[in-house]
Amino acid sequence: MKALLFERSLPRFAAARLASELRTGAGARVGPLRLADIDDPQPHGPGWQRVWPRLSGICGSDLATVDGRSSRYFEPLVSFPFVPGHEVVGDLDDGTRVVVEPVLRCATRYIDPPCPDCASGQTNRCRNVAFGHLHPGLQTGYCEDTGGGWGLNLVAHDTQLHRVPDAMSDDAAVMVEPVACAIHGALAGAPGAASSAVVIGAGTLGLCTIAAIAHLRPEIDTVVAVAKHPEQRRLARELGATTVVEPGELRRAVRRGTGSLVLDSGQLTGGVGLVVDCVGSDASLADGLAVVEPGGRIVLLGMPGVVTVDLTGLWQREVSIAGAYAYGTEADGRRTFDHAFELVAAAGLERLVSARYPLERFREAIAHAAHAGRRGSVKVAFDLRKEKRR
């Protein structure tokens, strides 16, 4: 089958990293990703089904991988070569339209009894991602054995599949997975602990997080969004941000909104109760620490990698930083994906799908995704609906 294949090649990793230093997304031209004709992935036993992707999104973590900028932390958690793509809406062989929940957990590895986290529904925290029946892989799209959404087909376990309502468009359905991530970040922290929040970053994750807070955290009445580009700012307002600022304006905006004073270091004396960092850079985390109130919480939703930041303020102000990876079961006992299906429909998040490309134009697609904000776009996806099955 035709697929974009990501292989282990140190020279190509290095080339991708170097190229991406010059221009984000350039790793697709010189790196380990290539269009290939490969064998179909095979079901691994009972409960596995073939999925024929219709749309498959390009995510920030995909871009980091393609550009060779992913943390080495992931090395033991993926298996090469793999077909990327974990934001997938596709068809089963019987024509049922499904969204794939890509997290590979104990159930997909036939590990029984499951680890305590899988047993409690926190499948995103599965302790066996490098063990068991499958080769290592955090998710579909990072595992040699499953295939991924950037190929003509993949295999997925029943526990990963969510039927798509007939009324839901493909554009809406492909947004379910990133929206689930955003919801998981937005729901982090004790309900009622914050009445104001900051969302740093207004790409797909940031915008979906704004929508998630607006719909699922009614106690938060003030959402300050940091958005770099005009279209992002427009969407942030539409989706529920009460204040939208450019990156350099965040501290001043939060200071104004909270009536804080400012120390010489730029640290606010007050701040907001919840910061959701959808960027994960040194600068975004430093901003988060500057604007979070004492005792507040910073949720790292954007994949951070190696960052350098002064944590003295975190210590002195008893701030907590929490990771929010993927999705699982939320505090209300519902699966995050169930929330996500509802939110996509309620907030009309299919509008965030801006462009679709065939696999052959993957370099253009990745370049577009890497500069989506600047180009007035949000989600870029591969469109496989016209591909012939073999």
Place this chain on the structure above:
Amino acid sequence: MPRPGFVLDVDRSTPPTLVWHGEGFRLERLPAGSRIVYAPEPVAALRDPDAAVRHALDHPEGDSAPLRAQLRAGMRLTIAFDDISLPLPPMERPDNRQRVIEAVLDLAAEAGVDDVVLICALALHRRMTEAELRHALGDRIYDAFAPHGLLLQHDAEDPSALVHLGKTDHGEDVEINRRAAESDLLVYVNINLVAMDGGHKSVATGLASYRSLRHHHNVRTMQHSRSFMDQERSELHSSNWRMGRLIAASGVKVFQIETTLNNDAFPKAFGFLQKREWEWTARDRASFLAVSAATKRSPARLSRSIFQSMRAPHAMTSVQAGEVEAVHRITTEHVYRQQLVPVDGQTDVVLFGLPYISPYNVNSIMNPILVMCLGLGYFFNLYRGKPLVRPGGVIILSHPTPWAFHPVHHPSYIDFFEEVLSTTTDPIEIEKTFEERFATDDWYRHLYRTGHAYHGVHPFYMWYWGAHALEHAGGVIVVGGDARAVRRMGFKPASTLRDALEMAEDVVGREPSVTQFHCPPMMIADVG
């Protein structure tokens, strides 16, 4: 004998005209048929200003007794003086304030007055630095008072240092500096650069609190001051006069000393700025070329620092002292004598070349809000009778309008620009929705009281200052400005004057009348 100001009719033989453009200039050729309004030449200075000051103190105006007769041992004497916003550019030493205060202190010493406090009447402006105070007052006064805590800067946010004297018959709160109000005599030392300054405004504004100022520093007052350079038709002045009379009725004894300056604003090296272009000598042309080339090549920061270090050879043209209103009538006559230029009729399009300095960016950055204030607040209002531009006409400003702010001096301006102007540019909406929050923000209060920041509400006043122009004009175009900053303020950017004139035609029609207001030097268009 200095020549009066006049209006030049531009024809094909008219040389290009100098248009101020921040820390630089543009030479522009205006369409034939345009007019250029030139300022009067500097009127003669007082031959012996110190003697004139002493004479004024001994021969007061109105029903005031001579100053020496009002001074006695054991009394509380407060001397308040204008702040860094006057004059523009700052004048060469000695400053008028130094001359006058030294004379007042001599009389106080003769009378044995030993409870003397100096207060900088800065209202909601920033506190002056030591260097600025030394420049205004002279080292002798500074060294005699500052180390002993007797040189104060008015603090409009210190409740214990304010006293509420009552309300005018229009319901306006009058709250001023307690030390000034409770002194046996308050001497106010003023520099009257433009017709708006002085009179009751000195004490009622310079020593007031936000609670008091908000009654006349608001959109309604500005829109009803036609203009605020014309006291007879200025709601700003009516309000200050009501307050001033209440202050007097409350028993506060004010001895007002007002001085006027000629408009000799630029040192010799910049002498071409005082002249009409066709009278430039070879030396003037060389100076112009040298300054223009240097400013074009220098980083903005260096150009700013060069221009801000300029000291004006302003000379004192009059000094009068005594009862506030009597003094100010004479002062205004002197200001008009220096600055009035008769202009016959309004224009479709007015061109204001804006210089590097305004009252609120001395030793600082002319941020976009101050550009707006200087153009639409000050320059637009430099008229008597009717505005120079007709209703629905176009105002063209020339200024680089950088998206740049002085973080120490103008912190609330940054927030105003980022938050308020990105929401609305309508002064009424701005006043209604945002003013109170900024005015009562503890952080701005802190910076105003302890640092060198303008008060949190100050950018609002700057915007209100232009409210009449915004209501009056059909459009505002900024030539050579940062396009993003210009658009943020609701104006249109143009790369060249020619483009701006073409854009103006969309508003006022083909072949509009065009008038350049060639200021500075300072003047007032007396539009008939």
